[in-house]
Amino acid sequence: MIRTMQRLMALLAVFTAFTLFAAACGSDASTDTGTSGADDSTEADTGDADETDDTDDAMEDDAAGDGGDVKAAFIMVAPIGDAGWNFMHNEGRLGAEAATGVETAYVDSVAEGGADFDNAVQQFIDDGFNVIFTTSFGYMDATEKFAAENPDVVFEHISGFKMNDTNFGNAFGRMYQPRYIAGMAAGAATETNKIGYVAAFPIPEVIRGINAFTLGAQAVNPDAVVEVNWTSTWFDPGVEGNAAQTLIDAGADVLTMHQDSTATGEVATAAGATFIGYHSDMSAQVDSYLTAPVWDWTGYYTDIINSVKDGSFAPAAYWGGIADGLVDISIPDSSPVAGEMKDVREQIVNGDFDVFEGAIFDQDGNQITDADGNLVVDLSDPFGNAIGAVGDAMNDGILLGMGFFVQGVIGSVEG
Amino acid sequence: MAAPFAFEKRDKPLRGGQIRAFVVGVVVALLLGSILLLIAGHDPITIYTKMFDSAFGSRRGISTTLTRAVPLGLAGLAVAVAGSMGLWNIGAEGQIIAGAIAGAWVARLGGDLPGPALITLMLLGAVVGGGLLALGPAIARASLGVNEIITTLMLNEVAIRVVRYLVNGPWKDPDGNNFPIAPELPDQSALPALFERSNIGLLIAAAVLLGFGVYTARSAWGYELRIAGSSEKAATYAGISLKAKVFTVLVLSGAIAGLAGGIELTGSSDRLVEGVANGWGYAGIIVAALALMRPSGVAAVAVAFGAVQVGGLSIQTLGVPAAIASILQALILFGALSAAVFTNYRLVRRSSGVTTATVATS
Structure with a gap:
């Protein structure tokens, strides 16, 4: 009995406290600055039945x-x-x-x-x-x-x-489109002819971006290579920074990334290298920022x-x-290839140029497509499922399942 | 020494004090939280009402809260079973993952089995998986006295890397467009629904929690556990085999956490994912601490904890940033946890403390 009484008392105490508390704060209710319509949703929440209605x-x-x-x-x-x-x-x-x-x-x-x-x-x-x-x-x-x-x-x-x-x-x-243009900026900017690419996971999206970037870099600088360092994380500034430093140590003087933090940019700045970002204009965060392929949802x-x-x-x-308008890139006037970049952007918008058109070779030198952009080999994804046969054009299905690196990429698609 | 107050152990725990202390702690936390909310420009009443409503205000809310309480409760029980004999299993997170991996493995091998058989085997596999991950720390602790806190904690890292390896390598879904995901589980492996979002995992967890709560509180086994926890000497004197006890309890603890992984896999997931443990294992430590390491108290704490999590997430839809929602959750848990101290201790003035203590013991 005593125990039950104590429990009741405790419950009573809670209610009293809540009531006092409610009274004390009630006068502040008018100052609510939550999201627009927050009041509506609270009203809707007062009962299950109301909610359903x-x-x-x-x-x-x-x-x-x-x-x-x-x-x-x-x-x-x-x-x-x-x-x-x-x-x-x-x-x-x-x-x-x-x-x-x-x-x-x-x-x-x-x-x-x-x-x-x-x-x-x-x-x-x-x-x-x-x-x-x-x-x-x-x-x-x-x-x-x-x-x-x-x-x-x-x-x-x-x-x-x-x-x-x-x-x-x-x-x-189609982030690969601005990635190609970013690659042009990188190819023109590198003096060591080695560009470092910090990347999260070897999934088609990331592989496609690396390939487009590399094709862009080689379009303006055939000697440029892109070295990939995988991090196995989307967001971990420490890991991303270490991966970036490894690329600097390997001789890269331009860095870019497919990650969620600006850690790669900070390493580039500290090393006196050039940084090409991703996602958004990172000029405010990174001193060595040159440009970035960006999203606009x-x-x-x-x-x-x-x-x-x-x-x-x-x-x-x-x-x-x-x-x-979903993806884009701002073209830095300081780049020696700014004119070419603008032209390519224009051609992509007009449909006159496709990033993966023309003859493409894989990183081991095997030809994948001919000059007309048609497959010269059967392509399969990493599981052996066919994604394209000889004669097929380089279509979206192949792009979406892309599992090989193009010539000029140093690294493994195995991750 | 200079502190004017000191904690003094009560002769016996405050009767009914646990609830009183808990309530005071939570109310203080809510008051502190309301200051935070006011600063951030939100009305605390709206926010707290929303938190409560989303967790308990509807059938769906209740089912959501209970669904969360399942892994929290089992992880909490895993920690509490070990904790009631003074052992710290910090590895429930990894054991949950191990359980899920084992369950997914069973599903790979027996994908054609009928639902009930497959689910039973998957859950059994999960129990074995969790127990196996705890086996190393159990042997090391029982035979060599190696600190189980370190070993269980480190195995969490191992478990997360194993699951990452599996989904990136041998278990990668052939139909997953080269994404690092495991294949979808067979349809018949999903735990049958109970009501709203709840599935029969709730009943399994409730049965396990009830069973352990009663058994550890009433049985000689549970009594020995507590004796061993409070004094090794007393336990040895009473003829309790400490080594066997330590071994059994740690493996059992891992097995319970593994079951949580199995239920998460068959109940909430469509495939094995890296985040299957979702921090439940670490949250289980807090649950066990709030339950004062008593298996019988875990269920209630798990439901309360689940409600706080559901509420915390729901207020983000009112525009409260995730960071503030997290601080609110932490405040409430911290308030409840620190208040629990007052069940066994009281605050005394340092200068007169000696006299009080003398009087109290004389």
């Missing part, structure tokens, strides 16, 4: 083409930070919010393939969000599952290879949100390039 209303509105209730959520794998992958997605989110006027919200630092992701997505759905962008590869399976369970919510996954016919699409950028996010608003959304596997 709200969601239903939103769906009815959508069906009626009203579109006033579109809310877009973004789930990101790491902190937004100030320069990397997630930073650019958040810039895109803010841009799309300004362009469409819809409410947006995000959660960052959400681990891949586990309970955190499920919780975040479910929370957004419960709060009435009906467009959800999941911006890391490892979210793919879970996004697919949520899309199947929630037919009234649109899901867009970046970057993967799954989609469905109704409410689940994927997107990515605003247009894509805006288009998807608008298509949901007007009911025209149809899932697609979207792969946007410079012409779409």
Whole structure:
């Protein structure tokens, strides 16, 4: 009995404390400066039944083409930070919010393939969000599952290879296009003819970028080679810095990277080398910065949100390039090949030039494509699955499964 | 010496003090957190309401909280079982991974088996996997007295590298577009759903937690465990074989963590991923500490901890940055943890402390 009484007293104490606390803070409620519409979602949360009603209303509105209730959520794998992958997605989110006027919200630092992701997505759905962008590869399976369970919510996954016919699409950028132009800048800048490339994982996206960069470098400097150092991490400034230093020690005087931090740039600056960034303009963070292939997700996010608003959304596997504004590169006037870089950019935008056109050789000197850009060998991915046969043109399917390095790359695609 | 206050051990733990201390600790933490939230421009009431609602306000919220409590509870139990005899298993994180690897291996070998058989074998495999990773530290500790904190901790690094190697190499998905991911698990290996997001992993974990809670509290085995934990001499005098005990307990601890990995794999994942342990193993240490190393207290703490995590994530949708949400979670846990100290200790004024102590013991 005494124990029960004590428990009751304890409970009472909690309630008293909460009530006092609520009273004390109540007057501050008007100063709430949360995200736009935060009050709405709190109201919707006061009861389970209300919540369901709200969601239903939103769906009815959508069906009626009203579109006033579109809310877009973004789930990101790491902190937004100030320069990397997630930073650019958040810039895109803010841009799309300004362009469409819809409410947006995000959660960052959400681990891949586990309970955190499920919780975040479910929370957004419960709060009435009906467009959800999941911006890391490892979210793919879970996004697919949520899309199947929630037919009234649109899901867009970046970057993967799954989609469905109704409410689940994927997107990515042809980053290899600006990478090629960045490679031209690097080829012109190097005096030792060795360019260092700090790279995360040997997946097609990264391999494709390294190949495009190398082709660009050799287009302006046939003697230039690109040495790759793998880090097996997307974000670890210490590991990235060490990998960069190894490349400097090996004689590289221009460094670039496929990572999420600016550590490679800091090493380049300290070593008196030139740095070519990635993701965003890193001139504010890195003194030795020359240029960088950059992302701009605003247009894509805006288009998807608008298509949901007007009911025209149809899932697609979207792969946007410079012409779409999804990727780009600023061309430094200081570069001796600035003119050529501008020309190439122009030709890519016009469709007059394709990075992987013409004769391509692999790093061992074996010819892959002829002068017309058609395969002269059968190509398979690392598992032996055929991705292209003799005579095939260098198509998107081959690019998406790319598992070989072009001539001029030093390093192994095995990682 | 100069400090005016000192902690003095109570003659006996404060009756019902645990709950009282816990409540005070959490309230203080919430107050501190509200200052932080006000500075960041958020209304604490809105935020705290949202936290509570998302964790307990609906069937879905409850199921989400309970789903999180499963790995937290099992990891906490793993640490607490070892902790109740004074051993520190810091390796639950690695043992969860080992369990998941073993479970995934079973699925590779027996992908054609019917669901119930496959799931049972995968979970058994996970138990063995977790136990195997703890085997080394158990032998080293029992026979040579090698500090198990170091060995279990270091094996976490080994486990994460093994899973990384597997998904980048021999277990890479042939249909994964060359991405470093393992193949999807067979459909029939998914644990059957219970309600909302919960699956029967919840029942398995509840049964294990209840079983261990009762068994360690009531059985001679559990009694011996506590004796061994409080005094080696007393244990030896009572005829308890310490070496065998240390060995059994550490392997058992690893096996329980392995089960958590198995349930995560079959319950929440579609394939073996590098992040399968998701920090549950380390969180398990906090869970066990909050439960004062008593297996019987782990379940309640795991649910509370799960709720704090669910709440912490949910308020990010209101625009609270992840960093502040993490600080809030940490404050609440820290408040609860530090308050637990007052169950066994009281704060006394240094100058009169001696007198008080004398009076108390006379």
